[in-house]
Amino acid sequence: MNKASAFVIYSIVFFAFFDLFAQLPVMSTFATSVGATPFIAGLVIAIYSLSNTFGNILSGIWTDRIGPIVILLVGLALSSLSLLSYHLVDTATTLLIVRIVHGFVAGLIVPAAFTLSANLTAANRQGKKVALTGSFVGLAAIVGPAFSGIMASQTTVPIVFTYVALFGVAVALLALVFLRPSKLTLEPSHRTDEGTSRLERDVVKAYIGAFLLMFSQGAIAYLLPLYVQALGYDSSLSGTLLSTFGIMAVLVFVLPTNRLFDQIEPAKLAALGVGILGVSQLLIGRSETSLLLYAVLALYGVGFAILFPAINTMLIKATNQANRGKSYGYFYAFFSLGTVTGSALLGWLSITLTQKFALTGGILLVAGLIFVVMQQTKKRDVPVR
Known part of the structure; x- marks a missing residue:
C-alpha cells in the first residue's frame, strides 16, 4: 500500500468514527429540543445503531460484488448529505427518519474501508496495519465528543453536523483522486490452507x-x-476518564508495541484482551477515588488496544478477497449489536452499579476462558504431516 492510499483510508476511517462520536454528547439533548419524550430520545439513539447494522451487512455484500472503492465513495457522499439533512429536522418524527437514513448510509463506510485496507496490505503486516488504523478510531473517540460538545455550546447541532459533512466531502474528493483502481496494487490472498x-x-x-x-x-x-x-464527582470526570482510555489505546496502537500484533497469534491476543477488559470492569466497580479510576481506565485502554487488532487480524487471515467484504459487514454488525446489548441489558437489570460492573466483568472473563479453550482445541485439531 502506498502512502497516499494509506493516508486516504486512514482519513476515511477517522471520518466514519468522528461522525459517530460527534453525535454522543449532543443527540439526546437535540432530540428533546425538537419535542421528543425521554423514551423517543432513547429511541433516536438506538435506532441509529439498528439501521447501522443493516448498512454494515449490505456494505459487506456489495463490497464483494462491486468492490470497496465504489461503496466507499457512495457511503461518504450519502453520509455527508444525511448530516446536512439535520437542518430539516423540526419534529421528533422527522428526526427519527433522518437517524434511520444516517445510520444506514454511515454503515456502508467502515466494512468497505477495512476490506480495502486488508486487500492492499501484505500478509505479514496485517496486525500492525490494523493497529495503526485503530489509532485513528481512538483519535476520533477523543476528538469527536470534544469537538461537538464545544461547537454545540456556541452554535447549533445542525451547524456542528454541517462541519462534519464538509469534512466528509473533502475525504470523498481525496478518495476519488487517490483510490482509483489503476493506482492500487492488491496483495495476494492472505488466507492460509x-x-x-x-x-x-x-x-x-x-x-x-x-x-x-x-x-x-x-x-x-x-x-x-x-x-x-x-x-459525588463532577460529570466532567467521566469525560476525562474516557479520554484516558482513548489516549492509552492510541499509544499502544502507534508505539513499537504494535509489532506484537504480527508476532503473537491473534487468538491468544484476543483472549488476553478480553481478559484485561473483564478485570478492568471488575476493578472500576470497586474504585472509589479518581486516581484509581484513571489507573483502571488506562488498563482498560490497553485491553481495548490488544483486542481490536487481534480480532481484525483473525478475520483477515480466515478470509480472502472474494468473501472478505461480506465477512467484515457481519463483523461490524456484531459491533453495533454489542453496543446496544451492553447498555440495554444493564439498564434492564435492577441491581447496583457495582454489581453491574461485576456482572460485565464476569461475562468477559468467562468469554476469555472460552477463547483459551477454543485455542487449545484448535491445536489438537492440527493434522500431523
Whole structure:
C-alpha cells in the first residue's frame, strides 16, 4: 500500500468514527429540543445503531460484488448529505427518519474501508496495519465528543453536523483522486490452507470478539457516568476518564508495541484482551477515588488496544478477497449489536452499579476462558504431516 492510499483510508476511517462520536454528547439533548419524550430520545439513539447494522451487512455484500472503492465513495457522499439533512429536522418524527437514513448510509463506510485496507496490505503486516488504523478510531473517540460538545455550546447541532459533512466531502474528493483502481496494487490472498472448518471457526471467534468488545464499550458508556455521579464527582470526570482510555489505546496502537500484533497469534491476543477488559470492569466497580479510576481506565485502554487488532487480524487471515467484504459487514454488525446489548441489558437489570460492573466483568472473563479453550482445541485439531 502506498502512502497516499494509506493516508486516504486512514482519513476515511477517522471520518466514519468522528461522525459517530460527534453525535454522543449532543443527540439526546437535540432530540428533546425538537419535542421528543425521554423514551423517543432513547429511541433516536438506538435506532441509529439498528439501521447501522443493516448498512454494515449490505456494505459487506456489495463490497464483494462491486468492490470497496465504489461503496466507499457512495457511503461518504450519502453520509455527508444525511448530516446536512439535520437542518430539516423540526419534529421528533422527522428526526427519527433522518437517524434511520444516517445510520444506514454511515454503515456502508467502515466494512468497505477495512476490506480495502486488508486487500492492499501484505500478509505479514496485517496486525500492525490494523493497529495503526485503530489509532485513528481512538483519535476520533477523543476528538469527536470534544469537538461537538464545544461547537454545540456556541452554535447549533445542525451547524456542528454541517462541519462534519464538509469534512466528509473533502475525504470523498481525496478518495476519488487517490483510490482509483489503476493506482492500487492488491496483495495476494492472505488466507492460509488450513481447512474450511478451522477457518470458519476463526471467523466466528472474530465475530464473538467484536460483540464482546462493544458489549464492554456499551457497558462503560452507560455505567461510568452514573458511577462517577454516585461517587459525588463532577460529570466532567467521566469525560476525562474516557479520554484516558482513548489516549492509552492510541499509544499502544502507534508505539513499537504494535509489532506484537504480527508476532503473537491473534487468538491468544484476543483472549488476553478480553481478559484485561473483564478485570478492568471488575476493578472500576470497586474504585472509589479518581486516581484509581484513571489507573483502571488506562488498563482498560490497553485491553481495548490488544483486542481490536487481534480480532481484525483473525478475520483477515480466515478470509480472502472474494468473501472478505461480506465477512467484515457481519463483523461490524456484531459491533453495533454489542453496543446496544451492553447498555440495554444493564439498564434492564435492577441491581447496583457495582454489581453491574461485576456482572460485565464476569461475562468477559468467562468469554476469555472460552477463547483459551477454543485455542487449545484448535491445536489438537492440527493434522500431523
